[in-house]
Amino acid sequence: MDNNDLGNLKLLECNSQVAELQTILRDKNTTRSDFKFYADRLIRLVIEESLNQLPYTHCDVETPTGAIYEGLKYRSGNCGVSIIRSGEAMEQGLRDCCRSIRIGKILVESDANTHEARVVYARFPDDIGSRQVLLMYPIMSTGNTVLQAVNVLREHGVPESCIILSNLFCTPMAVRTVVNAFPKLKILTSELHPVAPNHFGQKYFGTD
Amino acid sequence: MSQTKQIKFYNPSSSASSDSDDRSDVTEPLYVDPYAELGNGLPGDLNCCPASPTTVPAKPSLESPLKRSGRRQRTTSIGNQTTTANPSECIIRANNRTIYTAGRPPWYNCAGQQVEPFVIGICGGSASGKTTVAEKIIESLDVPWVTLLSMDCFYKILNEKQHEQALINEYNFDHPDAFDIELLLDVLTKLKEGRKVEVPVYNFVTHGRESQTKTMYGANVIIFEGILTFHSPEVLKLLDMKIFVDTDPDIRLARRLKRDISQRGRDLRGVLKQYLNMVKPSYCNYIAPTMAHADIIVPRGGENKVAIHLIVQHVHTQLQLRGFKLRETLANSYKDQPMPHSLHLLHPTPQIKGLHTFIRCRNTSRDEFIFYSKRLIRLVIEFALSLFPFKTTTVETPQGVLYEGKRMESRKICGVSILRAGETMEQAVCDVCKDIRIGKILIQTNLKTGEPELYYLRLPKDIKDYKVILMDATVATGAAAMMAIRVLLDHDVPEDNIILASLLMAEIGVHSIAYAFPKVKIVTSALDPEINSKFYVIPGIGNFGDRYFGTEPSDEY
Numbered sequence: 001m002d003n004n005d006l007g008n009l010k011l012l013e014c015n016s017q018v019a020e021l022q023t024i025l026r027d028k029n030t031t032r033s034d035f036k037f038y039a040d041r042l043i044r045l046v047i048e049e050s051l052n053q054l055p056y057t058h059c060d061v062e063t064p065t066g067a068i069y070e071g072l073k074y075r076s077g078n079c080g081v082s083i084i085r086s087g088e089a090m091e092q093g094l095r096d097c098c099r100s101i102r103i104g105k106i107l108v109e110s111d112a113n114t115h116e117a118r119v120v121y122a123r124f125p126d127d128i129g130s131r132q133v134l135l136m137y138p139i140m141s142t143g144n145t146v147l148q149a150v151n152v153l154r155e156h157g158v159p160e161s162c163i164i165l166s167n168l169f170c171t172p173m174a175v176r177t178v179v180n181a182f183p184k185l186k187i188l189t190s191e192l193h194p195v196a197p198n199h200f201g202q203k204y205f206g207t208d
Numbered sequence: 209m210s211q212t213k214q215i216k217f218y219n220p221s222s223s224a225s226s227d228s229d230d231r232s233d234v235t236e237p238l239y240v241d242p243y244a245e246l247g248n249g250l251p252g253d254l255n256c257c258p259a260s261p262t263t264v265p266a267k268p269s270l271e272s273p274l275k276r277s278g279r280r281q282r283t284t285s286i287g288n289q290t291t292t293a294n295p296s297e298c299i300i301r302a303n304n305r306t307i308y309t310a311g312r313p314p315w316y317n318c319a320g321q322q323v324e325p326f327v328i329g330i331c332g333g334s335a336s337g338k339t340t341v342a343e344k345i346i347e348s349l350d351v352p353w354v355t356l357l358s359m360d361c362f363y364k365i366l367n368e369k370q371h372e373q374a375l376i377n378e379y380n381f382d383h384p385d386a387f388d389i390e391l392l393l394d395v396l397t398k399l400k401e402g403r404k405v406e407v408p409v410y411n412f413v414t415h416g417r418e419s420q421t422k423t424m425y426g427a428n429v430i431i432f433e434g435i436l437t438f439h440s441p442e443v444l445k446l447l448d449m450k451i452f453v454d455t456d457p458d459i460r461l462a463r464r465l466k467r468d469i470s471q472r473g474r475d476l477r478g479v480l481k482q483y484l485n486m487v488k489p490s491y492c493n494y495i496a497p498t499m500a501h502a503d504i505i506v507p508r509g510g511e512n513k514v515a516i517h518l519i520v521q522h523v524h525t526q527l528q529l530r531g532f533k534l535r536e537t538l539a540n541s542y543k544d545q546p547m548p549h550s551l552h553l554l555h556p557t558p559q560i561k562g563l564h565t566f567i568r569c570r571n572t573s574r575d576e577f578i579f580y581s582k583r584l585i586r587l588v589i590e591f592a593l594s595l596f597p598f599k600t601t602t603v604e605t606p607q608g609v610l611y612e613g614k615r616m617e618s619r620k621i622c623g624v625s626i627l628r629a630g631e632t633m634e635q636a637v638c639d640v641c642k643d644i645r646i647g648k649i650l651i652q653t654n655l656k657t658g659e660p661e662l663y664y665l666r667l668p669k670d671i672k673d674y675k676v677i678l679m680d681a682t683v684a685t686g687a688a689a690m691m692a693i694r695v696l697l698d699h700d701v702p703e704d705n706i707i708l709a710s711l712l713m714a715e716i717g718v719h720s721i722a723y724a725f726p727k728v729k730i731v732t733s734a735l736d737p738e739i740n741s742k743f744y745v746i747p748g749i750g751n752f753g754d755r756y757f758g759t760e761p762s763d764e765y
Contacts, residue, residue, distance in 0.1 A: 013555070016614050017594030023613025027603035034642075041640055045590060048583070052559035061569035064750025065740065071565025072558055097583055199606045 008183075009175055012049050012190040018042070022169075022191055025200070035203050042168055042190060043093035043138070050134055050166040050188045051097060054078060075132075079125055083108060083137040083149050086201035090136040090166060104128060106152055108145045117144040122152050129157025135165045140189075141196035143174035147181055160184040171196050325355075326526050327400055327446055328519075330433040331498060332453030333491045334382065335463040337509025338433045341453050344510050348520040349429060355399065359434020361407050361422075362392040366415035374415060377482040382435060382490035389440045396446050399430055403698050428527060435490075438498035448526070451519065452502035455509045457488075547715070547735075548722035554591050554733045560584065564734055567711075568749050574758055581681075581756065584711055584733055585636040589677070592709040592731045593640060596621070596675055622674035624667065626651055626692050629681035629753035633709065637677060647671065649695060651688040653743075660687045665695060672700035678708045681752040683732070684743045686717030693725050703727040711752070712736060714745045 012018060021042040024030050030038075051074075059073035080094045081087075081104040091103055104124035110117045125131070133153060137146055146165060153163060160182050167189040175192065178185065202208035328345065332338045346354050363386055366374060373379035380386060391408070398405045406421035438444055438452070461483060468479045499505060506515040554560055566572055566580040598614045605611050623637040624630075624647040634646055650664035668674065676696055683689050689708055696706055704727040713732040716739060721730060738746040754760045 015591075015594035016596075016598035016616075017590060019614035020598060020616055023601065023603055023611065023615060026605045026611040026613060028606045029604070037642060041590070044586065048559060048587060052557045056558050056562060059565055061565055061571075063568045063747045064570040064755070065744050065746055065748050067747030069565065069568045069747040071568065072561050073565060074562055099579065193611075195605065195607050195609050195611075197605065197607065 008186040009179065010049075010053070010186070010188050011192065012046055012188065014190070018045065018190060021045075025168075026197055032203060032206055039089065039138075039168075039200070039204055040093065043090050044096060046166055046168055046188060046190055047090065047093040047097055047134075050164050053164050053186050053188065054132055077130065078132045078134065079104060079128060080134045080136060081106060081124065081128075081149070081153065083135070083145060084121070085205065086138050087136040089201070089204045090138060094134065094136065102131075106149045108148050110144070115144075117148045119148050119152050122156075124153075124156055128153070131158070131162070133158050133163045135163055137165065138168040139196050139198060139200045140167055140170035140174040140178070141198060142171075143177035146174075146178055150178075150182055150185060161186075164188060168200070169193065169196050325400060325402065325428055325430050326448050326523055327396070327430045327432060328449045328451060328523070329437045329443075329447035330431060330451045330453060331437040331495070331502070332435070332455065332509075333457070333460055333495050334435055334487055335460045335467065336453045336455040338435075338453050340510030341451065341506060341516070342431045342433050344516045345431065345519055345523070348516055349523060354429045354431065357396070357399065357407065357430060357432045359387065359392070359432070359437055361410055362388045362395075363410045363415070364388050365417060371415050377478050378485075380486040380490065382487050382494075384436055384439050384494055387436060387439075389443070393440065393442050393446075396430075396432060396443060400446055429523065435495055436498075438501045439494060444501055449519070449522065450501055450503045452499045452505045453509050454499065454505050454507050457491075547718065548726070548730075550722045550726060550728060551718050551730045551732075551735075552591070552595060553735060554587060554731070556734070560587065560733055564712075568747065570750065574755065577755055581632065581711065581752075582636065585633045586639065588709050588711060588731060588733050589633065589636045589640055592677055592707050592729075593621075595707055595729050595731065618675060620674045621677065622647060622668055622671060623677045623679060624649060624671075624692070624696065626678070626680040626688055627664070628757065630679040632681055632752070632756050633679040637679070645674070647676075649692045651691050653688075660691050662691055662695065667696075667699060671696070672702075674701070675705045676701055676707070678706055679710070680708070681711050681756075682745055682749060683708075683710045683713040683717040683721070684739045684745050685714070686720040689717070689721055690724055693721070693728055697725075704729075707731055712745055712749055714739045 021038050024034060024038045025042065054074050056072045056074045059071050061069050061071055063069050078098070079102040080091065082091050084105055084107040094101060094103070102125045106119060107121035108117050109120050135149060135153070140146060150163060154160065161184040164186045165188065167187065169191050170189045171194055172192055175187065178187065199208065330338045330342055342356060363381070366379065370379050395405045395407060409418040409420060409422055411418050432447070438450060464483060465479055468474045469476060504515065504519060506512050563580050563584045567577055567584065597617045599617050600612065601615045602610050602612050621641050622645045623634060625634050627648055627650040637644055637646070645668045647667035648664070651660050651662055653660055678689070678692055678696065680689055693706060693708070697703060703725055707729045708721065709731045711732065712734045714736050718730055718735065721728065736745045736748055740746050749755070751760070
């Protein structure tokens with residue numbers, strides 16, 4: 001796949017440490033306790049990197065030594081939105097970085113017969129249209145769920161360019177689907193791989 | 209010296225000096241409760257460093273003086289007296305801080321290399337005043353870290369028959385065969401290399417070794433004293449200066465009689481029998497001939513001020529040649545050099561800069577300061593972990609396909625924090641490594657000298673098998689970090705198994721550490737250009753520990 005197709009896709013910098021986390025999550029022999037532990041670590045890294053995509057302004061501060069540090073400041077007014085159920089696994093990671101951030105939820109179900117995804121529940125802060133939205137969904141294999149979720153956000157007045165999708169694993173096909181539909185959407189993931197670890201939600205929440 | 213009231217008994221000419229025997233009244237409590245001191249320093253975990261700067265072998269344990277067998281017993285505790293004789297001098301209280309001075313100062317030069325300690329051997333007959341001479345040297349040297357090693361610790365373990373002989377004064381404790389020279393050589397060699405050693409604690413009641421040992425470290429000066437210190441040619445080679453204390457035999461016998469009879473409740477006949485049959489012949493056969501090896505012979509022992517003065521002068525010259533001043537040298541070198549390859553700086557992303565903006569701002573509340581520094585620490589630790597060696601591996605996935613990934617080569621990772629600011633990073637290490645072991649090192653700056661000093665050390669026993677993440681929140685000159693790295697190397701941790709992780713470093717500190725320890729990986733989230741005259745990083749964070757723990761001096765507000 002050539003880079004032009006990838007739109008605003010950004011990969012988490014893959015060092016050995018990240019590769020190990022991915023390996024543990026992929027391994028079918030990983031215990032559930034380990035799985036949750038290492039998933040939380042990877043989530044934290046992805047969330048931190050997603051926050052890195054938020055807009056900021058320059059800001060100088062005085063340090064206790066009296067010197068000036070040329071820093072920067074993120075704009076306030078962000079919010080998280082998780083796609084039920086696996087997206088909720090990422091909420092704690094977001095809370096650990098932004099203690100009092102508002103978090104909305106979307107429930108998307110796929111029809112058993114047609115495999116078509118449809119939104120059955122959505123609850124957001126009232127002013128979501130004026131916020132930067134961090135959309136959380138860890139595993140993307142077809143991208144259909146995310147398409148529906150972004151559609152709902154747009155219906156609530158959130159511009160495409162204000163949405164950052166936080167994702168752990170996704171397939172190239174899913175990226176293409178999402179990018180074709182929403183070229184301005186920012187996507188952050190840790191790995192592009194043709195096979196998605198679809199056991200994530202079940203193993204994380206222990207319902208396998 | 210107020211404790212010299214009895215000295216005239218055998219030494220009428222002297223009134224100002226002290227003698228080891230006269231210290232017995234001071235150390236009497238140690239006899240009443242011989243385990244008190246042992247118990248204090250060693251609560252279960254033997255792998256600790258005593259906080260006192262002068263390490264001394266523990267006193268042999270024993271029961272009541274009456275039941276003790278006919279063996280000379282070390283009654284003094286040099287270490288206690290030289291270090292805690294005047295406790296008020298060791299504590300500085302300022303701005304709500306209590307600082308205990310006289311920790312262990314640097315024992316390596318600014319290239320991080322071990323500086324060989326100066327080893328003084330003191331030999332002399334029984335009751336000749338060797339300990340007094342050692343004590344006088346320590347007093348006059350005024351070097352903060354001196355280790356005193358006594359040959360008494362290396363008595364061999366006696367079998368049952370020998371034990372019985374000892375009880376009736378027929379075992380010869382003054383013969384060279386009574387000592388475990390091999391063990392002694394091993395311990396002294398390691399001490400001279402600046403390594404940690406376990407010194408046996410000899411029990412004069414059971415004539416065996418205690419299960420507990422005394423941990424000692426190499427020092428700037430090591431004093432090794434005993435009756436047969438010059439006997440082994442190998443040991444002789446390790447001594448940089450050899451002193452023989454030559455006291456008149458009559459005086460020595462008088463001291464022995466007084467000590468054994470009035471202080472140890474033994475009878476005249478037994479003491480004389482032991483003296484004539486064993487102590488005296490051994491002195492003539494084994495001890496007196498070794499006088500030939502001595503560089504200096506000190507007549508009359510401890511009150512010989514001229515001799516002590518000469519010795520101390522010589523040692524001072526030698527120490528200066530070896531060079532122990534560190535911090536200033538560190539702060540002034542390496543200007544305008546390119547940054548070393550061992551430095552691994554986190555990518556300066558907007559987010560990391562944003563976090564730094566929070567924690568550097570002087571008006572940030574402590575609650576926010578803690579929260580944002582924790583976020584930053586987590587990123588630093590995650591990044592540090594990625595620098596350990598990994599191997600490629602293939603795993604089976606629930607989706608039925610094989611997946612090629614990576615696993616860390618060794619799961620044996622250990623965190624070591626430099627107190628106090630480094631402790632703030634422990635939680636993050638525990639959050640990313642399950643069941644990780646955490647070691648701690650306390651290093652404080654001596655306000656008088658500006659030099660770092662080592663106070664406290666607790667590390668996993670088998671730390672040499674671990675990859676170590678050494679943590680300190682900020683690194684300015686790098687002096688504390690260098691001391692901590694040196695400690696790890698002294699515990700046999702390979703240099704390339706160490707990662708030094710920090711939130712903020714000054715360029716100078718990075719240069720110093722990289723120059724001294726090129727294989728140590730240095731990880732930080734930001735690099736600042738300067739340090740000020742108080743060794744704070746500029747622009748910096750301020751005092752990280754104070755801000756995190758809320759112990760800022762009140763005049764800052």
